[in-house]
Amino acid sequence: MxxxxxxxxxxxxxxxALSPLAETLGSMSVLTKPCSDPWLLPWYTRHHDAFRAALDADPFAKGLVELIGSTKYLPGYVTLPPSGGMRTALADELAPVAAARDEAVRADLEAAVTHSWQRHDLRWLTGHGWGARTADLFRYTWHTHVVADWPRRRALxxxxxxxxxxxxxxxxxxxxxxxxxxxxxxxxxxxxxxxxxxxxxxxxxxxxxxxxxxxxxxxxxxxxxxxxxxxxxxxARGAAAVDPGRREPERALARLIGTGRAVVLHELARPATSTELAGRLGQSLGTVGGHLAVLRDADLIAGTRVGRRVVYRRTEAGDLLAGQCTA
Incomplete structure (x- = not known):
């Protein structure tokens, strides 16, 4: 242990803290496997084929990504802790990756091979400047496949x-x-x-x-x-819990507590403030606030103050009700 x-x-x-580098690393692993996550599936469908084609054109990139996706030991030179808190920038995270010495990179990759559940070799590890080549791969993946989806992801x-x-x-x-x-x-x-x-x-x-x-x-x-x-x-909590394109609650729940409150209860599968809910649902703060008050009085949601904001989440009773009415 x-x-x-x-x-x-x-x-x-x-x-x-947030880490665009960690988000990119995770995204590369997702794009090399079948996707069962409904929250990421539309993004996966748009980017999977192009990403695989890019890997097929670059043996170094293909070997590295396939190893990362099939080992219990992620290479240390691509998993450094972020240094910028909630405002971490990818460029700052990639600087030490690019500066990694070839001998350190090889040692990390050999350890990853040892801890992989698939058979790998490092024949693709040719030439030199492997840290810089890794940074280029992450930079390409971020700008081509992740950055357009980053506002949605960052909100979650x-x-x-x-x-x-x-x-x-x-x-x-x-x-x-x-x-x-x-x-x-x-x-x-x-x-x-x-x-x-x-x-x-x-x-x-x-x-x-x-x-x-x-x-x-x-x-x-x-x-x-x-x-x-x-x-x-x-x-992150709630990443795969709800299809983000879904806005209509199930009819049984709507008949029970009203359409407006049912929508809010469904949205709170992912905790949010009243302002965030209003923006996502296209409703006024007053309307959302009224629904929240009723749901809170019914012990279906709870609010936690974080600084000047109140973050609302479903209670166990709220989770149970939403689940029973959508089964």
Whole structure:
């Protein structure tokens, strides 16, 4: 079992961040496999063929992406913790990737091959400047296949951060970490369980831990930068829960609580503020606020204050009602 150990100071300084690099890495893995995520399926359909064609034209890119998508050890030079918080820019993340020395890149890739569940070789690792070539691949994938979808993705990621920040403010880190992924959990008073697999514990530095959501539903990995910087990358809450094009609630729920409130309850499968709901639904703040008040009084939703905002989420009763009426 791998534990991430935090001092009280490190815990107090832990925070959330976004990573275009992590989002791009996860997206590349998605594009090489069949997609079962309804939230990403329209994007996948638009980009899958072109991405595969680009890989087929570049043996280095194809070998690297296929290895990344089939190993339990992601190469360390492409999984460094982001340094820009919620405003991290891809260019800043790619600078150390491009600067990685060839011997360090080869060592990382050999470790990835050792931990892969498929057979790989590194015959595609030819020439030199592998760090720069990797950075070029990530830059191409971001600008060609991800950046147009980034506003939609970023909105979902920010909602996840707002939701967990509300839990953090109200209940502390153990509650904020609940269901972040299938393996992670709070252990005792000073540690996070990252994996059930055997391995050495990590000691998080005094600057604290980073928690980085991504939109791919199977994306979970630990980013490390020696000696003591760590980031836990995890699937954002609600990424695959609802088809984003769907706006009409099921008739049974609408008959029960009214069409307007049914729409709001469905939308809150992903936590949101009243302003976000109004924008997504094309309704006034007053209308949305009225629906929220009724749903809250019925204990179908709850609100958590995060700074000056209130983030609303469905309660267990709300989840149950929505599920029963759409089964």
């Amino acid at each position: 791998v534990l991430l150990r935090l001092s009280s100071l490190a815990l107090s300084r832990s925070r959330f 990621l920010e909602r996840d951060v707002s939701y967990r920040a509300g839990l953090l403010a109200a209940y502390g880190w153990p509650r904020a970490l609940q269901q972040m992924n299938r393996r992670s959990a709070w252990v005792g008073t000073d540690a996070i369980r990252f994996s059930h697999q055997p391995g050495p514990d990590r000691v998080v530095g005094e600057d604290g831990m980073l928690f980085v959501p991504v939109c791919v539903t199977s994306g979970t990995w630990l980013s490390e930068e020696p000696p003591d910087r760590y980031a836990l990358v995890y699937p």
